Amino acid sequence: MKNILVPTDFSAAAERAFRAAFEIASQSGGNITLYHSLIPLESVFIETDEKRRQYNRQTKANVRKRMRRLINKVAGGSEVEISTVISHLPVISSVLEYGQDNDIDLIIMGTQGASGLKKVVLGSIAAAVAGKSNIPVLLVPENAVWQKPGHIVFATGCREADENATAYILQFAKIYRATVEAVHLYKDDPDNTEKEKKDFTLYKSYLQKTFGKTNLKFRLIKTASVKSSIEMLDTSVPYDMMAMVRRRKTLLERFFLTNLTRNMACVTSKPLLIVPETIKSKKAGA
Template sequence: MADIKNILFPTDFSENTREALTFALEIARACDGKLHIMHSIEEPYNFTMPDETAKNTEVNRSLSQTVKKLFENLEDEILGDSKYKELNIETSIQTGRAVYTILEETKTRNVDMIIMGAQGRTGLKEVLFGSTTAEVIQRSNVPVLVLPHEAVYKDFNRITFATDYQDGDLKALQFVVELAKLFNSKLIVYHSILKTDLKSEIMFRGFKELVTEKISYKNIEFEEDKSTHFLEAAINKVEQQNVSLLVMVHYEKSFPPLPKQQSKEMSHYSEVPLLVLPGKELANTKR
Protein backbone atom coordinates (compact mmCIF):
# COMPACT_ATOMS: atom_id res chain seq x y z
CA MET A 1 0.00 0.00 0.00
CA ALA A 2 3.01 2.26 0.22
CA ASP A 3 3.37 3.11 -3.49
CA ILE A 4 1.45 6.14 -4.71
CA LYS A 5 1.29 5.80 -8.47
CA ASN A 6 -2.28 6.83 -9.27
CA ILE A 7 -3.87 9.86 -7.59
CA LEU A 8 -7.52 10.85 -8.00
CA PHE A 9 -8.48 14.49 -7.60
CA PRO A 10 -12.22 15.32 -7.80
CA THR A 11 -12.92 18.95 -8.64
CA ASP A 12 -15.91 21.25 -8.96
CA PHE A 13 -13.63 24.02 -10.34
CA SER A 14 -14.25 26.20 -7.28
CA GLU A 15 -11.53 28.32 -5.69
CA ASN A 16 -11.42 25.84 -2.82
CA THR A 17 -10.61 22.86 -5.02
CA ARG A 18 -8.17 24.96 -7.06
CA GLU A 19 -6.02 25.50 -3.98
CA ALA A 20 -6.31 21.81 -3.07
CA LEU A 21 -5.12 20.96 -6.59
CA THR A 22 -1.70 22.34 -5.70
CA PHE A 23 -1.34 19.62 -3.06
CA ALA A 24 -2.31 16.96 -5.61
CA LEU A 25 0.17 18.31 -8.16
CA GLU A 26 3.02 18.44 -5.66
CA ILE A 27 2.41 14.93 -4.36
CA ALA A 28 2.13 13.57 -7.91
CA ARG A 29 5.39 15.31 -8.78
CA ALA A 30 7.15 14.01 -5.65
CA CYS A 31 6.13 10.38 -6.23
CA ASP A 32 6.29 10.54 -10.04
CA GLY A 33 2.69 9.39 -10.21
CA LYS A 34 -0.23 9.86 -12.57
CA LEU A 35 -2.85 12.46 -11.63
CA HIS A 36 -6.47 11.78 -12.59
CA ILE A 37 -8.68 14.87 -12.34
CA MET A 38 -12.42 14.23 -12.46
CA HIS A 39 -15.68 16.14 -12.32
CA SER A 40 -19.13 14.75 -11.52
CA ILE A 41 -22.29 16.04 -13.16
CA GLU A 42 -25.26 15.17 -10.98
CA GLU A 43 -28.08 14.47 -13.40
CA PRO A 44 -31.68 15.56 -12.58
CA TYR A 45 -33.42 12.27 -13.44
CA ASN A 46 -37.10 12.31 -14.43
CA PHE A 47 -38.77 9.06 -15.47
CA THR A 48 -42.33 10.31 -15.98
CA MET A 49 -42.10 13.05 -18.60
CA PRO A 50 -40.37 12.20 -21.92
CA ASP A 51 -40.06 15.86 -22.90
CA GLU A 52 -38.40 16.65 -19.57
CA THR A 53 -36.02 13.72 -20.08
CA ALA A 54 -35.02 15.12 -23.46
CA LYS A 55 -34.53 18.54 -21.91
CA ASN A 56 -32.35 17.05 -19.18
CA THR A 57 -30.28 15.24 -21.80
CA GLU A 58 -29.69 18.51 -23.62
CA VAL A 59 -28.75 20.27 -20.40
CA ASN A 60 -26.36 17.44 -19.56
CA ARG A 61 -24.76 17.71 -23.01
CA SER A 62 -24.32 21.44 -22.56
CA LEU A 63 -22.80 20.97 -19.11
CA SER A 64 -20.39 18.39 -20.48
CA GLN A 65 -19.18 20.83 -23.11
CA THR A 66 -18.69 23.49 -20.45
CA VAL A 67 -16.74 21.09 -18.24
CA LYS A 68 -14.55 20.01 -21.18
CA LYS A 69 -13.65 23.64 -21.77
CA LEU A 70 -12.88 24.13 -18.08
CA PHE A 71 -10.64 21.07 -18.17
CA GLU A 72 -8.81 22.39 -21.24
CA ASN A 73 -8.16 25.69 -19.51
CA LEU A 74 -7.06 23.93 -16.33
CA GLU A 75 -4.64 21.64 -18.18
CA ASP A 76 -3.17 24.60 -20.06
CA GLU A 77 -2.65 26.39 -16.75
CA ILE A 78 -1.02 23.38 -15.10
CA LEU A 79 1.28 22.44 -17.96
CA GLY A 80 2.19 26.08 -18.39
CA ASP A 81 4.04 25.85 -15.09
CA SER A 82 7.53 24.47 -15.69
CA LYS A 83 7.32 22.43 -12.45
CA TYR A 84 4.42 20.38 -13.79
CA LYS A 85 5.01 20.19 -17.54
CA GLU A 86 6.27 16.59 -17.29
CA LEU A 87 3.37 15.38 -15.14
CA ASN A 88 1.13 12.62 -16.47
CA ILE A 89 -2.38 14.10 -16.18
CA GLU A 90 -5.72 12.64 -17.26
CA THR A 91 -9.20 14.14 -16.97
CA SER A 92 -12.65 12.58 -16.95
CA ILE A 93 -16.28 13.65 -16.70
CA GLN A 94 -18.71 11.38 -14.87
CA THR A 95 -22.46 11.56 -14.43
CA GLY A 96 -24.06 10.75 -11.08
CA ARG A 97 -23.80 11.48 -7.40
CA ALA A 98 -20.29 12.65 -6.57
CA VAL A 99 -19.62 10.09 -3.82
CA TYR A 100 -20.43 7.13 -6.08
CA THR A 101 -18.59 8.42 -9.13
CA ILE A 102 -15.50 9.13 -7.02
CA LEU A 103 -15.53 5.60 -5.60
CA GLU A 104 -16.14 4.08 -9.02
CA GLU A 105 -13.24 6.02 -10.52
CA THR A 106 -11.08 4.83 -7.65
CA LYS A 107 -11.71 1.22 -8.68
CA THR A 108 -11.57 1.78 -12.44
CA ARG A 109 -8.28 3.67 -12.38
CA ASN A 110 -6.64 1.59 -9.64
CA VAL A 111 -6.22 4.70 -7.50
CA ASP A 112 -3.76 4.68 -4.58
CA MET A 113 -4.88 7.96 -2.98
CA ILE A 114 -7.81 10.35 -3.24
CA ILE A 115 -7.06 14.03 -2.70
CA MET A 116 -9.99 16.38 -2.30
CA GLY A 117 -10.92 19.77 -0.93
CA ALA A 118 -13.43 19.98 1.90
CA GLN A 119 -16.61 21.90 1.22
CA GLY A 120 -17.24 25.21 2.87
CA ARG A 121 -15.16 27.15 5.37
CA THR A 122 -15.68 25.05 8.48
CA GLY A 123 -12.46 23.09 8.15
CA LEU A 124 -12.18 19.84 10.06
CA LYS A 125 -15.56 20.32 11.69
CA GLU A 126 -17.22 20.09 8.27
CA VAL A 127 -15.04 17.17 7.18
CA LEU A 128 -15.67 15.19 10.34
CA PHE A 129 -19.36 15.85 10.83
CA GLY A 130 -21.14 15.47 7.56
CA SER A 131 -20.17 16.21 3.97
CA THR A 132 -19.49 14.51 0.67
CA THR A 133 -15.90 14.28 1.84
CA ALA A 134 -16.90 12.47 5.04
CA GLU A 135 -18.92 9.95 3.05
CA VAL A 136 -16.02 9.27 0.71
CA ILE A 137 -13.79 8.69 3.76
CA GLN A 138 -16.31 6.23 5.21
CA ARG A 139 -16.62 4.22 2.00
CA SER A 140 -13.14 4.43 0.49
CA ASN A 141 -10.70 1.51 0.66
CA VAL A 142 -7.75 3.79 -0.21
CA PRO A 143 -6.25 6.74 1.71
CA VAL A 144 -8.11 10.04 1.45
CA LEU A 145 -6.25 13.33 1.86
CA VAL A 146 -8.59 16.19 2.75
CA LEU A 147 -7.60 19.82 2.28
CA PRO A 148 -9.72 22.30 4.27
CA HIS A 149 -10.71 25.55 2.60
CA GLU A 150 -7.98 27.68 4.17
CA ALA A 151 -5.16 25.18 3.53
CA VAL A 152 -2.22 26.63 1.61
CA TYR A 153 0.39 24.27 0.21
CA LYS A 154 3.66 23.80 2.03
CA ASP A 155 5.87 20.75 2.25
CA PHE A 156 4.75 18.17 4.80
CA ASN A 157 7.74 18.96 6.99
CA ARG A 158 6.02 17.81 10.20
CA ILE A 159 3.55 14.92 10.19
CA THR A 160 1.61 13.60 13.19
CA PHE A 161 0.34 10.04 13.01
CA ALA A 162 -2.33 9.49 15.67
CA THR A 163 -2.48 5.87 16.75
CA ASP A 164 -4.71 3.88 19.08
CA TYR A 165 -2.68 0.68 18.60
CA GLN A 166 -5.23 -1.01 16.35
CA ASP A 167 -4.41 -4.02 14.15
CA GLY A 168 -3.88 -2.00 10.99
CA ASP A 169 -1.87 0.84 12.52
CA LEU A 170 1.56 -0.60 11.74
CA LYS A 171 0.66 -1.00 8.06
CA ALA A 172 -0.78 2.51 8.10
CA LEU A 173 2.41 3.88 9.60
CA GLN A 174 4.46 2.16 6.90
CA PHE A 175 2.40 4.03 4.29
CA VAL A 176 2.90 7.32 6.15
CA VAL A 177 6.66 6.74 6.37
CA GLU A 178 6.86 6.35 2.61
CA LEU A 179 5.01 9.65 2.25
CA ALA A 180 7.31 11.26 4.81
CA LYS A 181 10.36 10.10 2.86
CA LEU A 182 9.14 12.00 -0.20
CA PHE A 183 9.25 15.26 1.73
CA ASN A 184 11.97 14.44 4.28
CA SER A 185 9.37 15.02 7.00
CA LYS A 186 9.68 14.74 10.74
CA LEU A 187 7.19 12.07 11.81
CA ILE A 188 5.58 12.08 15.25
CA VAL A 189 3.76 8.91 16.33
CA TYR A 190 1.22 10.11 18.87
CA HIS A 191 -1.07 8.26 21.31
CA SER A 192 -3.42 9.61 23.98
CA ILE A 193 -4.32 7.68 27.15
CA LEU A 194 -6.92 8.01 29.90
CA LYS A 195 -4.44 7.22 32.66
CA THR A 196 -0.83 6.21 33.15
CA ASP A 197 -0.55 2.59 34.25
CA LEU A 198 1.51 -0.51 33.52
CA LYS A 199 -0.69 -1.62 30.63
CA SER A 200 -0.43 1.73 28.82
CA GLU A 201 3.34 1.79 29.39
CA ILE A 202 3.71 -1.72 27.93
CA MET A 203 1.62 -0.78 24.88
CA PHE A 204 3.58 2.42 24.30
CA ARG A 205 6.97 0.73 24.57
CA GLY A 206 5.82 -2.33 22.66
CA PHE A 207 4.52 -0.35 19.69
CA LYS A 208 7.68 1.77 19.66
CA GLU A 209 9.89 -1.33 19.63
CA LEU A 210 7.78 -2.96 16.91
CA VAL A 211 7.99 0.15 14.73
CA THR A 212 11.75 0.37 15.27
CA GLU A 213 12.10 -3.28 14.25
CA LYS A 214 9.79 -3.18 11.21
CA ILE A 215 10.25 0.35 9.84
CA SER A 216 13.45 2.06 8.78
CA TYR A 217 13.13 5.83 9.18
CA LYS A 218 15.46 7.98 11.27
CA ASN A 219 13.37 11.12 11.64
CA ILE A 220 10.63 9.63 13.82
CA GLU A 221 9.58 10.34 17.41
CA PHE A 222 7.01 8.82 19.79
CA GLU A 223 4.82 10.84 22.14
CA GLU A 224 2.02 10.08 24.59
CA ASP A 225 -0.36 12.38 26.52
CA LYS A 226 -3.28 12.01 28.90
CA SER A 227 -6.68 12.88 27.42
CA THR A 228 -10.30 11.77 27.63
CA HIS A 229 -10.91 12.19 23.89
CA PHE A 230 -8.55 10.72 21.30
CA LEU A 231 -9.51 13.03 18.43
CA GLU A 232 -9.41 16.25 20.40
CA ALA A 233 -6.04 15.28 21.90
CA ALA A 234 -4.61 14.68 18.44
CA ILE A 235 -5.90 18.02 17.15
CA ASN A 236 -4.50 19.83 20.19
CA LYS A 237 -1.13 18.25 19.47
CA VAL A 238 -1.32 19.49 15.90
CA GLU A 239 -1.90 23.04 17.10
CA GLN A 240 0.87 22.96 19.70
CA GLN A 241 3.53 21.63 17.33
CA ASN A 242 2.62 23.48 14.12
CA VAL A 243 2.01 20.19 12.35
CA SER A 244 1.56 20.31 8.57
CA LEU A 245 -0.36 17.02 8.22
CA LEU A 246 -2.53 15.02 10.64
CA VAL A 247 -2.91 11.32 9.87
CA MET A 248 -5.61 9.09 11.33
CA VAL A 249 -6.89 5.56 10.72
CA HIS A 250 -10.59 4.75 10.83
CA TYR A 251 -12.01 1.31 11.51
CA GLU A 252 -15.68 1.85 12.22
CA LYS A 253 -18.47 2.41 9.72
CA SER A 254 -19.00 5.85 11.17
CA PHE A 255 -16.38 8.58 11.13
CA PRO A 256 -14.97 10.36 13.12
CA PRO A 257 -14.27 8.49 16.40
CA LEU A 258 -15.93 11.22 18.46
CA PRO A 259 -19.66 11.95 19.00
CA LYS A 260 -20.92 15.36 17.90
CA GLN A 261 -22.13 16.26 21.37
CA GLN A 262 -18.63 15.73 22.77
CA SER A 263 -16.95 17.88 20.19
CA LYS A 264 -15.58 21.31 20.92
CA GLU A 265 -15.52 24.02 18.27
CA MET A 266 -12.91 22.97 15.74
CA SER A 267 -13.18 25.60 13.01
CA HIS A 268 -9.89 27.22 14.03
CA TYR A 269 -8.03 24.03 13.08
CA SER A 270 -9.14 24.48 9.49
CA GLU A 271 -5.69 25.00 7.99
CA VAL A 272 -4.48 21.49 8.84
CA PRO A 273 -4.69 18.86 6.07
CA LEU A 274 -6.09 15.51 7.20
CA LEU A 275 -5.05 12.14 5.78
CA VAL A 276 -7.41 9.27 6.65
CA LEU A 277 -6.33 5.69 6.06
CA PRO A 278 -8.77 2.74 5.76
CA GLY A 279 -8.13 0.65 8.86
CA LYS A 280 -10.25 -2.35 7.96
CA GLU A 281 -8.36 -2.97 4.72
CA LEU A 282 -5.03 -2.53 6.49
CA ALA A 283 -5.97 -4.83 9.35
CA ASN A 284 -6.94 -7.54 6.86
CA THR A 285 -3.62 -7.30 4.99
CA LYS A 286 -1.10 -9.99 5.88
CA ARG A 287 2.10 -8.66 7.40
Protein backbone atom coordinates in the same frame (compact mmCIF):
# COMPACT_ATOMS: atom_id res chain seq x y z
CA MET B 1 1.75 7.80 -5.11
CA LYS B 2 1.60 6.95 -8.78
CA ASN B 3 -2.14 7.34 -9.38
CA ILE B 4 -3.89 10.30 -7.76
CA LEU B 5 -7.60 11.01 -8.06
CA VAL B 6 -8.90 14.55 -7.55
CA PRO B 7 -12.68 15.03 -7.59
CA THR B 8 -13.59 18.63 -8.40
CA ASP B 9 -16.70 20.79 -8.27
CA PHE B 10 -14.63 23.80 -9.44
CA SER B 11 -14.84 25.45 -6.01
CA ALA B 12 -11.88 27.24 -4.41
CA ALA B 13 -11.47 24.34 -1.99
CA ALA B 14 -11.34 21.84 -4.87
CA GLU B 15 -8.75 23.96 -6.65
CA ARG B 16 -6.54 23.90 -3.55
CA ALA B 17 -6.84 20.13 -3.49
CA PHE B 18 -5.82 19.98 -7.15
CA ARG B 19 -2.81 22.20 -6.47
CA ALA B 20 -1.76 19.87 -3.65
CA ALA B 21 -2.17 16.88 -5.96
CA PHE B 22 -0.05 18.58 -8.62
CA GLU B 23 2.76 19.23 -6.14
CA ILE B 24 2.66 15.64 -4.86
CA ALA B 25 2.59 14.19 -8.38
CA SER B 26 5.51 16.44 -9.37
CA GLN B 27 7.55 15.12 -6.45
CA SER B 28 6.56 11.45 -6.75
CA GLY B 29 6.46 11.10 -10.53
CA GLY B 30 2.77 10.30 -10.35
CA ASN B 31 -0.16 11.12 -12.58
CA ILE B 32 -3.47 12.79 -11.81
CA THR B 33 -7.04 12.07 -12.81
CA LEU B 34 -9.22 15.18 -12.50
CA TYR B 35 -12.74 13.90 -11.90
CA HIS B 36 -16.14 15.54 -12.09
CA SER B 37 -19.46 13.87 -11.42
CA LEU B 38 -22.23 15.31 -13.57
CA ILE B 39 -25.85 14.43 -12.90
CA PRO B 40 -27.66 14.58 -16.26
CA LEU B 41 -31.03 16.26 -16.66
CA GLU B 42 -33.53 13.42 -17.09
CA SER B 43 -36.84 14.59 -15.65
CA VAL B 44 -39.72 14.06 -18.12
CA PHE B 45 -41.35 17.15 -16.66
CA ILE B 46 -38.64 19.42 -18.09
CA GLU B 47 -38.79 20.15 -21.82
CA THR B 48 -38.63 17.36 -24.46
CA ASP B 49 -36.25 14.42 -24.84
CA GLU B 50 -34.32 16.26 -27.53
CA LYS B 51 -34.07 19.45 -25.45
CA ARG B 52 -32.75 17.46 -22.51
CA ARG B 53 -30.18 15.71 -24.69
CA GLN B 54 -29.01 19.05 -26.08
CA TYR B 55 -28.79 20.49 -22.60
CA ASN B 56 -26.77 17.52 -21.32
CA ARG B 57 -24.38 17.61 -24.30
CA GLN B 58 -23.77 21.32 -23.83
CA THR B 59 -23.33 20.95 -20.07
CA LYS B 60 -20.76 18.19 -20.58
CA ALA B 61 -18.89 20.29 -23.14
CA ASN B 62 -18.84 23.21 -20.71
CA VAL B 63 -17.48 20.97 -17.95
CA ARG B 64 -14.67 19.77 -20.22
CA LYS B 65 -13.74 23.39 -20.99
CA ARG B 66 -13.68 24.26 -17.27
CA MET B 67 -11.47 21.24 -16.57
CA ARG B 68 -9.03 22.26 -19.31
CA ARG B 69 -8.91 25.82 -17.97
CA LEU B 70 -8.26 24.53 -14.47
CA ILE B 71 -5.44 22.28 -15.68
CA ASN B 72 -3.84 25.15 -17.60
CA LYS B 73 -4.16 27.43 -14.58
CA VAL B 74 -2.57 25.01 -12.12
CA ALA B 75 -0.25 22.87 -14.21
CA GLY B 76 0.18 24.59 -17.57
CA GLY B 77 3.42 23.58 -19.26
CA SER B 78 4.32 20.87 -16.75
CA GLU B 79 5.22 17.28 -17.57
CA VAL B 80 2.79 15.79 -15.04
CA GLU B 81 0.29 13.56 -16.83
CA ILE B 82 -3.24 14.78 -16.11
CA SER B 83 -6.33 13.09 -17.51
CA THR B 84 -9.98 14.06 -17.10
CA VAL B 85 -13.04 11.95 -16.39
CA ILE B 86 -16.69 13.00 -16.34
CA SER B 87 -19.02 10.58 -14.62
CA HIS B 88 -22.80 10.43 -14.67
CA LEU B 89 -23.26 8.69 -11.34
CA PRO B 90 -23.90 10.18 -7.87
CA VAL B 91 -20.61 11.71 -6.80
CA ILE B 92 -19.79 9.68 -3.65
CA SER B 93 -20.48 6.25 -5.10
CA SER B 94 -18.83 7.14 -8.42
CA VAL B 95 -15.64 8.41 -6.79
CA LEU B 96 -15.36 5.30 -4.63
CA GLU B 97 -16.06 2.98 -7.55
CA TYR B 98 -13.62 4.74 -9.88
CA GLY B 99 -10.89 4.61 -7.24
CA GLN B 100 -11.32 0.88 -6.74
CA ASP B 101 -11.51 0.05 -10.45
CA ASN B 102 -8.51 2.13 -11.54
CA ASP B 103 -5.77 1.28 -9.05
CA ILE B 104 -5.85 4.72 -7.42
CA ASP B 105 -3.25 5.20 -4.67
CA LEU B 106 -4.56 8.44 -3.19
CA ILE B 107 -7.72 10.54 -3.34
CA ILE B 108 -7.28 14.26 -2.64
CA MET B 109 -10.25 16.47 -1.81
CA GLY B 110 -10.85 19.96 -0.46
CA THR B 111 -12.89 20.61 2.67
CA GLN B 112 -14.94 23.56 3.86
CA GLY B 113 -14.17 25.22 7.17
CA ALA B 114 -16.36 25.10 10.28
CA SER B 115 -16.29 26.18 13.91
CA GLY B 116 -16.11 23.62 16.69
CA LEU B 117 -17.08 20.01 17.08
CA LYS B 118 -20.80 20.68 16.87
CA LYS B 119 -20.50 21.80 13.27
CA VAL B 120 -19.59 18.36 11.93
CA VAL B 121 -18.97 17.61 8.28
CA LEU B 122 -21.09 14.47 8.28
CA GLY B 123 -23.07 15.64 5.28
CA SER B 124 -20.13 16.77 3.17
CA ILE B 125 -18.96 14.82 0.17
CA ALA B 126 -15.31 14.84 1.28
CA ALA B 127 -16.17 13.43 4.71
CA ALA B 128 -18.43 10.78 3.20
CA VAL B 129 -15.70 9.65 0.79
CA ALA B 130 -13.07 9.63 3.55
CA GLY B 131 -15.42 7.67 5.79
CA LYS B 132 -16.10 4.94 3.22
CA SER B 133 -13.04 4.75 0.99
CA ASN B 134 -10.73 1.74 1.01
CA ILE B 135 -8.13 4.09 -0.49
CA PRO B 136 -6.29 6.76 1.55
CA VAL B 137 -7.87 10.21 1.35
CA LEU B 138 -5.96 13.46 1.80
CA LEU B 139 -8.24 16.30 2.89
CA VAL B 140 -6.97 19.81 2.18
CA PRO B 141 -8.68 22.53 4.28
CA GLU B 142 -10.33 25.44 2.54
CA ASN B 143 -7.76 28.04 3.61
CA ALA B 144 -4.68 25.82 3.53
CA VAL B 145 -1.80 26.56 1.20
CA TRP B 146 0.02 23.36 0.31
CA GLN B 147 3.64 23.36 1.33
CA LYS B 148 6.29 20.70 1.54
CA PRO B 149 5.53 18.69 4.70
CA GLY B 150 8.60 18.32 6.86
CA HIS B 151 6.82 17.02 9.95
CA ILE B 152 3.87 14.64 9.80
CA VAL B 153 2.05 13.79 13.02
CA PHE B 154 0.56 10.30 13.06
CA ALA B 155 -2.21 10.27 15.68
CA THR B 156 -2.06 6.62 16.68
CA GLY B 157 -4.08 4.26 18.82
CA CYS B 158 -1.04 2.00 19.33
CA ARG B 159 -2.36 -0.96 17.38
CA GLU B 160 -0.15 -3.45 15.58
CA ALA B 161 -3.00 -3.90 13.10
CA ASP B 162 -2.06 -0.45 11.76
CA GLU B 163 1.13 -1.83 10.21
CA ASN B 164 0.02 -1.41 6.58
CA ALA B 165 -1.39 2.04 7.28
CA THR B 166 1.87 3.03 8.99
CA ALA B 167 3.82 1.76 5.98
CA TYR B 168 1.68 3.92 3.69
CA ILE B 169 2.23 7.02 5.85
CA LEU B 170 5.99 6.41 5.86
CA GLN B 171 5.91 5.95 2.08
CA PHE B 172 4.13 9.29 1.71
CA ALA B 173 6.65 10.95 4.04
CA LYS B 174 9.53 9.54 2.00
CA ILE B 175 8.43 11.66 -0.99
CA TYR B 176 9.40 14.77 0.99
CA ARG B 177 11.95 13.20 3.33
CA ALA B 178 9.60 14.20 6.12
CA THR B 179 9.75 13.04 9.72
CA VAL B 180 6.76 11.06 11.00
CA GLU B 181 6.00 11.40 14.70
CA ALA B 182 3.68 8.76 16.13
CA VAL B 183 1.73 10.56 18.85
CA HIS B 184 -0.52 8.70 21.25
CA LEU B 185 -2.80 10.71 23.53
CA TYR B 186 -4.38 9.04 26.53
CA LYS B 187 -6.73 10.25 29.23
CA ASP B 188 -5.26 11.22 32.59
CA ASP B 189 -6.30 8.28 34.77
CA PRO B 190 -4.00 7.06 37.59
CA ASP B 191 -5.39 3.54 37.28
CA ASN B 192 -4.50 3.35 33.61
CA THR B 193 -1.25 5.30 33.29
CA GLU B 194 1.15 2.40 33.70
CA LYS B 195 -0.75 0.28 31.19
CA GLU B 196 -0.69 3.10 28.64
CA LYS B 197 3.04 3.54 29.07
CA LYS B 198 3.69 -0.19 28.75
CA ASP B 199 1.47 -0.53 25.67
CA PHE B 200 3.15 2.46 24.03
CA THR B 201 6.62 1.07 24.72
CA LEU B 202 5.64 -2.26 23.15
CA TYR B 203 4.07 -0.48 20.18
CA LYS B 204 7.18 1.66 19.68
CA SER B 205 9.41 -1.41 19.82
CA TYR B 206 7.20 -3.24 17.32
CA LEU B 207 7.28 -0.40 14.77
CA GLN B 208 11.02 0.09 15.15
CA LYS B 209 11.57 -3.62 14.56
CA THR B 210 9.15 -3.66 11.60
CA PHE B 211 10.37 -0.54 9.78
CA GLY B 212 13.97 -0.33 10.91
CA LYS B 213 15.82 2.96 10.60
CA THR B 214 13.29 5.46 9.30
CA ASN B 215 12.38 9.06 10.05
CA LEU B 216 9.95 7.81 12.70
CA LYS B 217 9.71 9.38 16.13
CA PHE B 218 7.39 8.72 19.08
CA ARG B 219 5.60 10.80 21.69
CA LEU B 220 3.21 9.83 24.48
CA ILE B 221 0.93 12.59 25.80
CA LYS B 222 -1.29 12.47 28.87
CA THR B 223 -4.31 14.74 28.70
CA ALA B 224 -7.60 15.55 30.39
CA SER B 225 -9.46 15.33 27.06
CA VAL B 226 -8.19 13.34 24.08
CA LYS B 227 -10.71 14.93 21.74
CA SER B 228 -9.83 18.52 22.67
CA SER B 229 -6.10 17.84 22.75
CA ILE B 230 -5.96 16.28 19.33
CA GLU B 231 -7.85 19.22 17.85
CA MET B 232 -5.34 21.62 19.43
CA LEU B 233 -2.30 19.41 18.92
CA ASP B 234 -0.60 21.85 16.58
CA THR B 235 -0.08 24.27 19.47
CA SER B 236 2.00 21.75 21.46
CA VAL B 237 3.40 19.60 18.65
CA PRO B 238 3.71 21.82 15.56
CA TYR B 239 3.19 19.84 12.38
CA ASP B 240 2.63 20.34 8.66
CA MET B 241 0.22 17.46 8.14
CA MET B 242 -1.69 15.01 10.32
CA ALA B 243 -2.32 11.34 9.54
CA MET B 244 -4.97 9.16 11.13
CA VAL B 245 -6.14 5.58 10.65
CA ARG B 246 -9.81 4.91 9.94
CA ARG B 247 -10.46 1.51 11.36
CA ARG B 248 -13.20 -1.06 11.44
CA LYS B 249 -14.78 -0.27 14.77
CA THR B 250 -16.70 -1.85 17.57
CA LEU B 251 -20.03 -0.25 18.42
CA LEU B 252 -18.45 1.77 21.23
CA GLU B 253 -15.56 3.01 19.08
CA ARG B 254 -17.77 3.84 16.12
CA PHE B 255 -19.41 6.84 17.78
CA PHE B 256 -16.21 8.39 19.07
CA LEU B 257 -13.65 7.59 16.39
CA THR B 258 -15.85 8.23 13.36
CA ASN B 259 -16.81 11.63 14.68
CA LEU B 260 -13.25 12.41 15.77
CA THR B 261 -11.78 11.67 12.36
CA ARG B 262 -14.45 13.65 10.55
CA ASN B 263 -14.31 16.46 13.07
CA MET B 264 -10.59 16.78 12.43
CA ALA B 265 -11.37 17.29 8.76
CA CYS B 266 -13.61 20.10 9.93
CA VAL B 267 -11.52 21.93 12.50
CA THR B 268 -7.92 21.43 11.39
CA SER B 269 -6.19 24.09 9.32
CA LYS B 270 -3.58 21.58 8.12
CA PRO B 271 -3.93 18.78 5.55
CA LEU B 272 -5.29 15.56 7.02
CA LEU B 273 -4.38 12.13 5.61
CA ILE B 274 -6.93 9.44 6.47
CA VAL B 275 -5.69 5.90 5.85
CA PRO B 276 -8.08 2.95 6.12
CA GLU B 277 -6.99 0.16 8.43
CA THR B 278 -7.85 -2.30 5.65
CA ILE B 279 -5.35 -0.83 3.17
CA LYS B 280 -3.36 -3.55 1.46
CA SER B 281 0.40 -3.53 1.44
CA LYS B 282 2.05 -2.51 -1.84
CA LYS B 283 5.56 -3.02 -3.06
CA ALA B 284 7.99 -0.22 -2.41
CA GLY B 285 7.72 2.49 -5.02
CA ALA B 286 4.18 1.48 -6.00
